[in-house]
Amino acid sequence: MLYFTSVVNQLLSFVLPLQFEKMDFRIAALGLQLSFFSAGALFSRVLLLNLIREENMKKFAAFGLGLMAVACSGFLLFTEAVPAMLCRILQGTAFGIASSAVPSVAMRFIETPEKSVGLIGIASIMASLTGPYLALEIVKRSPENGFRLVCLLAVLAAMAGFLLCMWIPAAENGENAVEKQKKGLPGKTAVYLFFTASFLILCNCYMALLTVFADSEGKLKDVVVFLVASSLSSILIRTGLKEVMKTQRRLHGLLFFGAVLYCAAMLWVGKTPGRSSFLAGGTAVGLFSGIMMSCAHLDILRLDDKDSAHANTLFYCVQDIANILCGVLWALAASWLGYGMSFVWSGVGILVICGVYILFRKKVVLRK
Numbered sequence: 372m373l374y375f376t377s378v379v380n381q382l383l384s385f386v387l388p389l390q391f392e393k394m395d396f397r398i399a400a401l402g403l404q405l406s407f408f409s410a411g412a413l414f415s416r417v418l419l420l421n422l423i424r425e426e427n428m429k430k431f432a433a434f435g436l437g438l439m440a441v442a443c444s445g446f447l448l449f450t451e452a453v454p455a456m457l458c459r460i461l462q463g464t465a466f467g468i469a470s471s472a473v474p475s476v477a478m479r480f481i482e483t484p485e486k487s488v489g490l491i492g493i494a495s496i497m498a499s500l501t502g503p504y505l506a507l508e509i510v511k512r513s514p515e516n517g518f519r520l521v522c523l524l525a526v527l528a529a530m531a532g533f534l535l536c537m538w539i540p541a542a543e544n545g546e547n548a549v550e551k552q553k554k555g556l557p558g559k560t561a562v563y564l565f566f567t568a569s570f571l572i573l574c575n576c577y578m579a580l581l582t583v584f585a586d587s588e589g590k591l592k593d594v595v596v597f598l599v600a601s602s603l604s605s606i607l608i609r610t611g612l613k614e615v616m617k618t619q620r621r622l623h624g625l626l627f628f629g630a631v632l633y634c635a636a637m638l639w640v641g642k643t644p645g646r647s648s649f650l651a652g653g654t655a656v657g658l659f660s661g662i663m664m665s666c667a668h669l670d671i672l673r674l675d676d677k678d679s680a681h682a683n684t685l686f687y688c689v690q691d692i693a694n695i696l697c698g699v700l701w702a703l704a705a706s707w708l709g710y711g712m713s714f715v716w717s718g719v720g721i722l723v724i725c726g727v728y729i730l731f732r733k734k735v736v737l738r739k
Contacts, residue, residue, distance in 0.1 A: 372432070372539065373477060373494035375532030376469045379439055380408075380462070381502025382525045383446070385582050385594070386510050387459070390518050392583070394452040404459050405579055406698030411463025412470075413691035416684050419471050428472040433536040435469025440529035446522040467691065469532070471684040476539070478683075492609040492665060496657075500602030504595050511592070563674065564689045566728045567667040571693035572700065573724065574633075574660055576717035577652070579701040584710035585644060593646045600653030605661035622666060623729045629659035630725035637718030641711040652714075659721070 387404050419431065442465050445458035474491050505524065510517035577597065585594045636655035639648040672682045704713040 372436075372532050372535045373473055373491060374498050375528050375535065376436065376439075376466070376473050377495045377498030378502045379443060379525045379529050379532075380466055381498045382506045382521055382528065383443070383462070384408075385503040385598075386506045386518060386521055388582050389510065389586070391452060391455070394450075394455070404456065404698070406695045407456055408459050408463035408466070409691040409694035409698065411460040411465075412467030413463075413688060413695065415464045415467035416471055416688045416691060419468065419684050420681065420688070428475045429536065429539070431468055432472035432476055433533055435465050435467070435472060436529055436533040436536055438465035439469060440526050440533065441465075443522055443525040443529060447519055447526075463691075467687070471687055473536075474683050476536075491668075492661065493606055496602045496605045496609065496661075500599060500606075503598045507591075507595060562731065563667060563670045564685070566724070566731070567664075567671075567686070568689050568693040568696075569724050570660075570663050570667070570721070570728075571690060572697045573717050573720040574656065574663075575694065575697045576637075576701055576714060577656060579698050580705055580710055580713060583705075584714075585649075587710065588644045590644050590646075590649075593644075593649050596646050597649035597653035597656075600650050601657040601660075602653075604654045604657030606657075608658055608661035609665060619732070622662070623733065625662055626659075626666070626725060627729055629655070629662055630722050633659045634718035634722040637714045637721075641714035641718075644711070663725075 384405070391404060415435075422431075439462060442458055442462035445461065446455060449455050449458060477491060506521045509520050509524075513520060581597060582591065582594055585591045633655040636648070636651040640652040642648075668686055671686045674682075701713060704716065708716070
């Protein structure tokens with residue numbers, strides 16, 4: 372169910388920029404469609420913050436998946452930029468509802484918070500591994516009808532998730548793994564949310580610009596290398612998440628190593644786009660984001676004084692805010708600096724922010 376929720380968005384995210392370019396709506400191709408999608412998701416999550424609870428999250432999950440199928444159907448009907456953008460907003464709204472509720476449904480059946488966050492991440496990564504690859508292959512093999520076929524596949528995936536949600540029995544009332552292990556880490560939730568948003572804005576440069584950048588350099592076919600490398604490295608790090616987070620010092624060391632690797636890889640991607648640099652960039656993105664997002668998610672789950680449904684919704688709200696800013700900021704950066712320098716500044720920014728984050732976390736989490 373987590374996979375189907377994520378794969379719908381992954382199928383469309385990397386082909387919509389190309390479709391909006393064909394519509395002569397270039398600012399959408401440069402990231403505005405991502406901002407509109409995230410605005411719709413954020414709107415629904417804010418509404419859900421005080422509504423979603425453990426006992427009703429399955430209903431919200433089913434409603435969100437059903438609405439997502441309707442939104443994706445709109446891309447089959449509309450060929451003009453403005454109606455297509457409205458469908459993107461509706462898709463974001465539906466995704467916000469479904470992706471807030473589905474992880475909490477999953478957490479009711481998993482023993483530990485580390486394992487639940489790891490499995491949730493792996494499901495999302497599998498979607499990011501298969502979705503863009505299928506979408507880009509379909510568009511490449513069928514330039515005329517490829518986008519419609521991708522939209523149809525997204526509708527079918529959303530309906531599969533909806534049917535699976537209806538089939539899964541509602542969990543009995545009671546604490547899930549996270550509630551059982553809440554320890555109330557010292558520090559303020561808002562600070563962790565700020566760092567999470569900063570990491571996402573910088574790290575998601577590739578989501579806003581990669582396909583258009585690669586297309587402008589004649590390297591569109593190599594985008595798949597970046598995406599596959601990112602997914603595989605992230606799966607690897609999340610599979611061993613419990614071991615990675617065994618001690619905070621080990622976690623911080625891997626975070627900083629990932630940030631250095633990310634910075635070096637983005638410098639390479641920005642200066643020399645191609646298969647080798649995309650392989651390095653994808654590996655670095657997967658390694659760093661896998662550790663960073665898991666760490667941030669667990670911290671917020673333990674810090675939030677309400678149930679996991681509220682904490683998950685809050686965490687994903689921050690992701691949506693970051694994606695809104697990401698789309699706008701990277702569109703402006705590409706216009707002012709060019710694609711290559713945008714990737715360079717993404718790498719430098721991650722290294723600086725990661726250093727500050729580790730210093731803060733050492734002071735707060737490791738203090739005796």
